[in-house]
Amino acid sequence: MEKIVIATRESALALWQAYHIKEKIESLYPNLKVELNKITSNGDKILDRPLALIGGKGHFTKELEDAMLEGKAHMAVHSLKDVPTYIPDGLSLVAITQRQDQSDVLLSHKYASLDELPHGAVVGTTSLRRRMQLLAQRPDLKVKDLRGNVNTRLRKLKDGEYDAIILAFIGLHRLDLLKDIPYVEKLTFMLPPMGQASLGIEIIDNNPFLHEIAMSLNDEYSSLCTKLERDFVAQIGAGCSAPVAVNAKMDDDIVSIKAMIGYPDGTHILKKSIEADKKMCQNLGFELAKAMIESGAKEILENAEKLAFKDEMPQRL
Numbered sequence: 001m002e003k004i005v006i007a008t009r010e011s012a013l014a015l016w017q018a019y020h021i022k023e024k025i026e027s028l029y030p031n032l033k034v035e036l037n038k039i040t041s042n043g044d045k046i047l048d049r050p051l052a053l054i055g056g057k058g059h060f061t062k063e064l065e066d067a068m069l070e071g072k073a074h075m076a077v078h079s080l081k082d083v084p085t086y087i088p089d090g091l092s093l094v095a096i097t098q099r100q101d102q103s104d105v106l107l108s109h110k111y112a113s114l115d116e117l118p119h120g121a122v123v124g125t126t127s128l129r130r131r132m133q134l135l136a137q138r139p140d141l142k143v144k145d146l147r148g149n150v151n152t153r154l155r156k157l158k159d160g161e162y163d164a165i166i167l168a169f170i171g172l173h174r175l176d177l178l179k180d181i182p183y184v185e186k187l188t189f190m191l192p193p194m195g196q197a198s199l200g201i202e203i204i205d206n207n208p209f210l211h212e213i214a215m216s217l218n219d220e221y222s223s224l225c226t227k228l229e230r231d232f233v234a235q236i237g238a239g240c241s242a243p244v245a246v247n248a249k250m251d252d253d254i255v256s257i258k259a260m261i262g263y264p265d266g267t268h269i270l271k272k273s274i275e276a277d278k279k280m281c282q283n284l285g286f287e288l289a290k291a292m293i294e295s296g297a298k299e300i301l302e303n304a305e306k307l308a309f310k311d312e313m314p315q316r317l
Helices: 012-028 056-060 062-069 128-137 150-158 169-174 208-215 220-236 284-294 297-308
Strands: 003-009 033-039 075-079 091-096 104-108 122-124 142-144 164-168 183-186 199-204 244-251 254-261 270-277
Touching: 003 012, 003 062, 012 033, 012 075, 012 150, 012 169, 012 199, 033 062, 062 075, 062 091, 062 199, 075 208, 091 208, 091 220, 104 150, 104 169, 122 150, 128 142, 128 244, 128 254, 128 297, 150 164, 164 169, 199 208, 220 244, 220 254, 220 284, 220 297, 244 284, 254 284, 254 297, 270 284, 284 297
Parallel strands: 003 033, 003 075, 122 142, 122 164
Antiparallel strands: 075 199, 091 199, 104 164, 104 183, 244 254, 254 270
16 A cells, blocks of 8 residues: 545644644655545535534534545544544544643633623533533523634634634644634633544554554553543433533543533533543443433433524424
């Protein structure tokens, strides 16, 4: 195999990620030519509806997976948080890159922190997970949907459409955009989604060399923790856009995982956490999901979806 083709979205952040992986592969396999197949995903095209109404974040991965299945690419680089727990036949999510800072950040041109936002301030976020946790802290705020790529969202903030917006720290850091924002506050109370701040490497099945290349990018710690998070989400039956937060960590040889679900208006919050020795942790995600289901998680998620976009539901795709 003399050349591999990586499928990637065309957004600035996705291209940063793809070029980052391209450079890593080329440094490890100097005789291998690596090309990018840049694809505009459906999720990048439909910007007038919340993600949860167009099928969730799977719209950011489907076209890349189709390209691989059609023989137009060998590998895809994804933000792992955007990858559904279901992977199509013929493909495998093989490797997870080392996880970086998972923080969500509040950005503003007028207010230095969440505490300084006045009563009724308008905060932009697309994420039901962020909406849930924000309104649990500040139910007086008005949350307004926010779509578009990172630069589009930052422009809307600068133009005064929002008093503040919430984005993932890692994307802003990778694109060196934090320096242009007057006020940045990490929201330490906010639990991230599954897979935040890791990249997922998806490949075509039954190609040992591709598998070897992908595994050269894998981080064992990040792979273990994100597996538990994805197990939890799969078991609980939540899509990528549901109001679900889950995070696994390892300290010494103890692995812990905690999760939070609730209504997008910040009510009916359910939180649980469990831990185990690293040698006994493989089923922690499933076990946490089972415990939360026994406490009513399924009913909460079902009602949360009805509540989230009750005004828009007739236009659901």
